Amino acid sequence: xxxxxxxxxxxxxxxxxxxxxxxxxxxxxxxxxxxxxxxxxxxxxxxxxxxxxxxxxxxxxxxxxxxxxxxxxxxxxxxxxxxxxxxxxxxxxxxxxxxxxxxxxxxxxxxxxxxxxxxxxxxxxxxxxxxxxxxxxxxxxxxxxxxxxxxxxxxxxxxxxxxxxxxxxxxxxxxxxxxxxxxxxxxxxxxxxxxxxxxxxxxxxxxxxxxxxxxxxx
Amino acid sequence: xxxxxxxxxxxxxxxxxxxxxxxxxxxxxxxxxxxxxxxxxxxxxxxxxxxxxxxxxxxxxxxxxxxxxxxxxxxxxxxxxxxxxxxxxxxxxxxxxxxxxxxxxxxxxxxxxxxxxxxxxxxxxxxxxxxxxxxxxxxxxxxxxxxxxxxxxxxxxxxxxxxxxxxxxxxxxxxxxxxxxxxxxxxxxxxxxxxxxxxxxxxxxxxxxxxxxxxx
Numbered sequence: 239x240x241x242x243x244x245x246x247x248x249x250x251x252x253x254x255x256x257x258x259x260x261x262x263x264x265x266x267x268x269x270x271x272x273x274x275x276x277x278x279x280x281x282x283x284x285x286x287x288x289x290x291x292x293x294x295x296x297x298x299x300x301x302x303x304x305x306x307x308x309x310x311x312x313x314x315x316x317x318x319x320x321x322x323x324x325x326x327x328x329x330x331x332x333x334x335x336x337x338x339x340x341x342x343x344x345x346x347x348x349x350x351x352x353x354x355x356x357x358x359x360x361x362x363x364x365x366x367x368x369x370x371x372x373x374x375x376x377x378x379x380x381x382x383x384x385x386x387x388x389x390x391x392x393x394x395x396x397x398x399x400x401x402x403x404x405x406x407x408x409x410x411x412x413x414x415x416x417x418x419x420x421x422x423x424x425x426x427x428x429x430x431x432x433x434x435x436x437x438x439x440x441x442x443x444x445x446x447x448x449x450x451x452x453x454x455x456x
Numbered sequence: 457x458x459x460x461x462x463x464x465x466x467x468x469x470x471x472x473x474x475x476x477x478x479x480x481x482x483x484x485x486x487x488x489x490x491x492x493x494x495x496x497x498x499x500x501x502x503x504x505x506x507x508x509x510x511x512x513x514x515x516x517x518x519x520x521x522x523x524x525x526x527x528x529x530x531x532x533x534x535x536x537x538x539x540x541x542x543x544x545x546x547x548x549x550x551x552x553x554x555x556x557x558x559x560x561x562x563x564x565x566x567x568x569x570x571x572x573x574x575x576x577x578x579x580x581x582x583x584x585x586x587x588x589x590x591x592x593x594x595x596x597x598x599x600x601x602x603x604x605x606x607x608x609x610x611x612x613x614x615x616x617x618x619x620x621x622x623x624x625x626x627x628x629x630x631x632x633x634x635x636x637x638x639x640x641x642x643x644x645x646x647x648x649x650x651x652x653x654x655x656x657x658x659x660x661x662x663x664x665x666x667x668x669x670x671x672x
Contacts, residue, residue, distance in 0.1 A: 239458040244465070245482045249474040251502050254670040264479065268498060270471045271483035276495040279634040284671050288634050292611040295604050296523045296647065297558055326634040331616030333556055361610050364637040365565040377606070410617040415633050442558070442614040446634060 247273060279326060282448045288326075288363030289449055291315055291375045294442030299333050301440055303381030303433035306341045308388045310381030311431050313443060314351040315360070316374045317424035320452055323373055324421055325396060325428055327446040328414040335410065337434025339400075342412065344430050344445075346394040346420055349386040351427045353378045363446060373449050380438055385429050396420055396428075423452050464490055496543060499664045505543075505579030506665055508532055508591045511658030516550050518656055520597030523558050523649035525604045527597030530661065531568045532576065533590045534640030537668055540589055541635050542612065542644055544662040548627040551656035559628070560647040561613040563636050564602050568592060568643045571599035579662060589640075589665050596654060601645045612636055612644075639668050 247267035251274075257263050266274040282288055293300045293313055303310055317323040328344050356378025360371035376383045386392075397414040422428055432441060464484030468491075474480050483491040499505055508530055510517040520527050534540040545561050572594035576587035592599040613630040638644050648657055 240461060241458050242461045242463060245462045246479045247482055249476055249478045249480055251498070252476045254667070256669055265482075267474070267480055267482065268493060268501065269474050271465065271467065271474060271480045272491045272493045273482055274495070274498045275492045280495055283634050283637050286637075286672075288636070290610050292606055294611075294614070295606060296525045296560070297556075297649070327632065329614055331558070331614045333558060333616040359607065361607075363610060363634070364639055365563055365610070365642040366639050367637075411615040411628070442560070442611070442616060444611040444614060446632075448634065 283363055286362060286364045286367045286369050287448050287450055288446060289360040289371045290363055290444060290446050291358055291360055291377060292444040293377045293379065299440040299442060300379035302379065302438035303431065304337060304438040305339065305435050306431045306433040307381055309385055311351060311383040311385045311429040312379050312381060313445065314376045314383050314385060314427055314429035315445065315447065316350045317422055317426045318372060319424045321372050322421055322423045322450055322452045322455055323428060324419045324448040325445065326419060326448060328397065330432065330441055330443040331411040332439045332441050334440030335434065337437035337439065339435035340439060341400045342432045343398040344396045344414060344428065345388060346396060346422050346426060346428050347386050347392060348426050350425060351376060351383050351385045351429055353383040356382055371449055381433065383429065385427060394420055421455065464488065500579055503578060503580045503583045503585045504664050504666055505662060506576040506587045507579055507660060507662050508574055508576055508593060509660040510593045510595065516656035516658060517595035519595065519648035519650060519654035521649065521654050522651055523647050524597060526600055526602065528599045528601050528645040528647045529595050529597065530593040530659065531591065531599045531601055531643050531645035532663060533567045534638055534642045535588065536640045538588050538640045539666050539668045539671055540638040540642060540644055541664040541666065542632065542638065543635060543664060545613065545630040545646065546660050547648065548658045549655050550658065552650065554650035554653040554655065556651035557617040557655065558649050559615040560611060561630060562604060563610040563612060563638050563642060563644045564608055565642050566602040567641050568645065569600040587665055599645065601643055610636055637671065
């Protein structure tokens with residue numbers, strides 16, 4: 239026997255509902271009967287799973303490495319075992335780039351970073367959230383963070399940018415916003431390397447990411 | 457055990473105009489595909505989208521000379537109980553004679569301090585619903601905000617340069633994949649500065665305004 243049911247929702251665009259966790263509810267429809275959906279990234283932000291690590295304040299910049307070393311980074315996020323972080327946005331602006339052979343890269347490896355200074359408490363992307371990040375971070379410029387050596391067999395390179403000469407004539411800002419994000423399942427480290435051959439670039443940077451238990455994914 | 461067929465309702469030629477609180481069949485198109493609407497477009501249709509802007513036609517605003525940590529060009533304040541969700545930011549630099557340019561979009565959990573008021577524009581052109589958020593647009597660093605600190609302030613976007621920008625890229629856009637949730641009291645603000653001579657610019661900033669109780 240086959241039963242035919244009409245899929246129905248509730249027209250509810252004027253006064254949003256405030257449903258509790260665990261409740262069953264009709265899906266929201268708009269005035270034309272279209273199903274209202276929210277994308278994964280926006281929902282993660284609304285669940286307070288978005289965090290930020292940043293470097294530089296107003297006109298006070300950070301200074302890159304000179305030159306970039308394979309085990310040195312300026313910014314890193316360590317994801318503990320059992321957690322996963324998903325980088326959603328990285329943005330760097332080079333304010334001073336007088337050196338040559340500039341290199342900037344965001345990478346991921348399944349090993350933690352370390353530093354003797356520069357511990358950074360990740361900022362929630364929900365401004366007054368009291369939920370602290372489980373991930374830990376460092377911001378320590380001039381390559382002040384130690385990471386496991388970059389290798390093409392073990393390390394993901396999420397984005398990379400470079401220039402061969404003094405940066406006066408080149409674009410000085412760069413963004414990474416993935417279509418297919420990296421799933422950095424802990425134990426993992428996402429890190430930024432930035433530098434020039436002889437003089438470290440002066441920069442601001444910000445990294446946004448989602449933090450979620452790996453069991454909720456896998 | 458019986459099988460269940462789930463049906464939508466094909467209606468693409470004459471849109472329905474249901475009243476609030478009515479139960480209705482899910483809309484399907486001529487091929488039976490379920491019709492969905494994304495969160496952002498629906499928010500716009502619910503008249504929850506607003507804009508703050510600076511510069512009119514060929515009349516630009518002027519940035520600050522070297523960004524001070526409490527100076528911004530514009531800001532949006534969300535009162536307690538209200539959440540502002542930034543969705544788009546666009547700056548166009550028309551004149552830039554100076555060096556060491558820095559443009560930031562930031563958010564902090566505290567209201568702004570002072571500056572010229574700006575009434576947020578609805579993104580629904582003839583909407584009579586006023587924003588509950590308030591805004592300021594006051595160039596040359598006239599919108600005063602709480603001190604930037606890496607422990608309290610989100611940096612949503614940053615752009616910079618080290619030489620006079622004459623021949624180079626003079627505009628940028630920011631459109632987040634994962635937006636910040638600026639739950640009031642909170643302030644979203646834009647800083648536009650350079651080392652010696654303020655850049656001449658236009659900007660526009662779009663955001664959603666939603667009661668925090670509908671999210672959290």
